[in-house]
Amino acid sequence: MTAMSRIDGTKITDVEHLSPRQRRRLATTLAKICILRPIQDMRSESIFHGDPHAGNLAYNFEGKRPKIIFYDWGMLGRLQRLERFTMALLTLGLILGNAKAVFYAADMITKGQISSSKAMSAKIKAIIEEAITNLKGPDMGVLSIIEFLFEKFTYQGVIFSADLLLYEKALVTLKGVLADIDPTFNRDDYMVWAAITTFLDDVIRLRLLKLVMKDIWALYRHSLFLFLDIQKIIFGFVRDVAVLGKKLPRVFSSNGSQKSCKI
Numbered sequence: 093m094t095a096m097s098r099i100d101g102t103k104i105t106d107v108e109h110l111s112p113r114q115r116r117r118l119a120t121t122l123a124k125i126c127i128l129r130p131i132q133d134m135r136s137e138s139i140f141h142g143d144p145h146a147g148n149l150a151y152n153f154e155g156k157r158p159k160i161i162f163y164d165w166g167m168l169g170r171l172q173r174l175e176r177f178t179m180a181l182l183t184l185g186l187i188l189g190n191a192k193a194v195f196y197a198a199d200m201i202t203k204g205q206i207s208s209s210k211a212m213s214a215k216i217k218a219i220i221e222e223a224i225t226n227l228k229g230p231d232m233g234v235l236s237i238i239e240f241l242f243e244k245f246t247y248q249g250v251i252f253s254a255d256l257l258l259y260e261k262a263l264v265t266l267k268g269v270l271a272d273i274d275p276t277f278n279r280d281d282y283m284v285w286a287a288i289t290t291f292l293d294d295v296i297r298l299r300l301l302k303l304v305m306k307d308i309w310a311l312y313r314h315s316l317f318l319f320l321d322i323q324k325i326i327f328g329f330v331r332d333v334a335v336l337g338k339k340l341p342r343v344f345s346s347n348g349s350q351k352s353c354k355i
């Protein structure tokens with residue numbers, strides 16, 4: 093038997109009595125904890141809730157600030173530094189239409205499974221082109237495209253780590269919960285903002301790029317060509333992201349959340 097202290101809260105989707113502003117704050121806080129934080133902290137392994145459906149979540153307001161309560165930590169996920177970096181690279185590569193960055197992100201996520209086979213590389217490149225084209229259309233946002241990629245890659249025999257699949261599944265679950273809390277909250281815009289913030293905060297300041305390059309070197313030790321190509325792509329990419337970051341609307345940081353992201 094496991095004993096725990098009782099933490100009372102309102103079910104996360106019981107929001108009818110809240111003002112639109114409170115609903116927005118609640119959605120933003122939930123996205124911050126479940127989407128941004130797991131990919132943001134580059135220093136150590138990060139943990140996340142692997143099953144954030146409405147029955148496992150509650151909230152309280154402390155003044156203006158929502159506090160999220162997570163029940164049921166049975167499904168706990170952990171992401172490694174390189175997995176988090178590559179999730180950000182994948183997201184931004186899609187947004188920027190940079191097929192090479194997406195390819196290397198996918199390859200690093202799968203621990204080099206793709207680049208080790210020419211046939212697989214060709215198929216994955218075609219899927220990535222399709223994904224970038226789909227993203228330009230009106231129907232699919234970036235998170236739906238990531239879901240699309242994961243599914244197509246799996247059909248090609250690519251094996252993802254259990255934790256990464258859990259994170260991706262948690263994103264899908266959150267889609268419904270966030271829509272219930274605040275239908276005007278755009279999960280895709282948030283994911284893009286989260287990925288850019290991760291890059292701008294941690295990578296562009298070069299505090300952690302060295303560590304990431306070390307991880308990448310460990311993965312591509314067998315091929316100096318691949319390693320140097322990836323390095324070139326990442327450095328060019330960081331510049332593109334910086335330009336994109338400057339153009340970014342401050343929607344998600346309007347309530348000061350950009351600073352409080354680091355709580």
Ligand SMILES: Nc1ncnc2c1ncn2[C@@H]1O[C@H](COP(=O)(O)OP(=O)(O)O)[C@@H](O)[C@H]1O
Nearest residue numbers: 096097098099100101146147148149163164165
């Ligand atoms: N520590 C707790 N304090 C207060 N309520 C809790 C606590 N843990 C669980 N609950 C309540 O019980 C419900 C089910 O708990 P959960 O841990 O998700 O169990 P399971 O999903 O295995 O049935 C939650 O939605 C919540 O309402």
Ligand SMILES: [Mg+2]
Nearest residue numbers: 147148163164
């Ligand atoms: Mg539960």
